[in-house]
Amino acid sequence: xxxxxxxxxxxxxxxxxxxxxxxxxxxxxxxxxxxxxxxxxxxxxxxxxxxxxxxxxxxxxxxxxxxxxxxxxxxxxxxxxxxxxxxxxxxxxxxxxxxxxxxxxxxxxxxxxxxxxxxxxxxxxxxxxxxxxxxxxxxxxxxxxxxx
Numbered sequence: 194x195x196x197x198x199x200x201x202x203x204x205x206x207x208x209x210x211x212x213x214x215x216x217x218x219x220x221x222x223x224x225x226x227x228x229x230x231x232x233x234x235x236x237x238x239x240x241x242x243x244x245x246x247x248x249x250x251x252x253x254x255x256x257x258x259x260x261x262x263x264x265x266x267x268x269x270x271x272x273x274x275x276x277x278x279x280x281x282x283x284x285x286x287x288x289x290x291x292x293x294x295x296x297x298x299x300x301x302x303x304x305x306x307x308x309x310x311x312x313x314x315x316x317x318x319x320x321x322x323x324x325x326x327x328x329x330x331x332x333x334x335x336x337x338x339x340x341x
Contacts, residue, residue: 234297241302248304248326255320256280256293262317264324266310271302271324 240251250271254262262275279295308326315324 234299235294236300237294237298239300239302241305243305243328247328248306248308250302250324250326252300252322252324253320254298254317254322257298259317259322262322264313264315266308266313266324266326268307268310268329269304271304271326272299273302273322273324274299 238253240249242249250273252273254275254277257275257277262273265272274297276297277295282295304326307329309329310326312327313324315322317323
């Protein structure tokens with residue numbers, strides 16, 4: 194990482210962030226489900242992993258009132274939206290560094306396999322939203338498809 198950022202010294206910090214995002218996308222395996230960024234607002238940092246029984250999605254949403262977060266899930270897609278209010282809105286401030294994103298957020302996660310959305314559970318603790326999505330049982334064995 195030091196070699197990556199060494200060539201970026203003196204550049205706009207937002208530009209560095211964009212470059213870092215490109216690197217992460219390049220390292221993502223082609224078989225990994227995509228995390229689709231929001232078209233408006235920002236998309237909070239998100240981790241997606243699975244155990245034998247469930248798919249876990251962790252989203253960093255520090256400073257967000259959990260009652261203001263909306264979670265929608267179907268068998269293959271998770272949508273999480275909300276708002277992180279700007280505590281400095283309406284006040285005169287001179288920022289020397291500004292890297293925390295405020296305002297509306299929206300993120301979509303294409304799940305790696307079908308889940309039982311009726312059994313989904315969410316928990317907010319220490320600035321992280323953890324969503325547990327139980328996997329749907331797979332039908333046993335391969336399925337034969339007949340040509341009509």
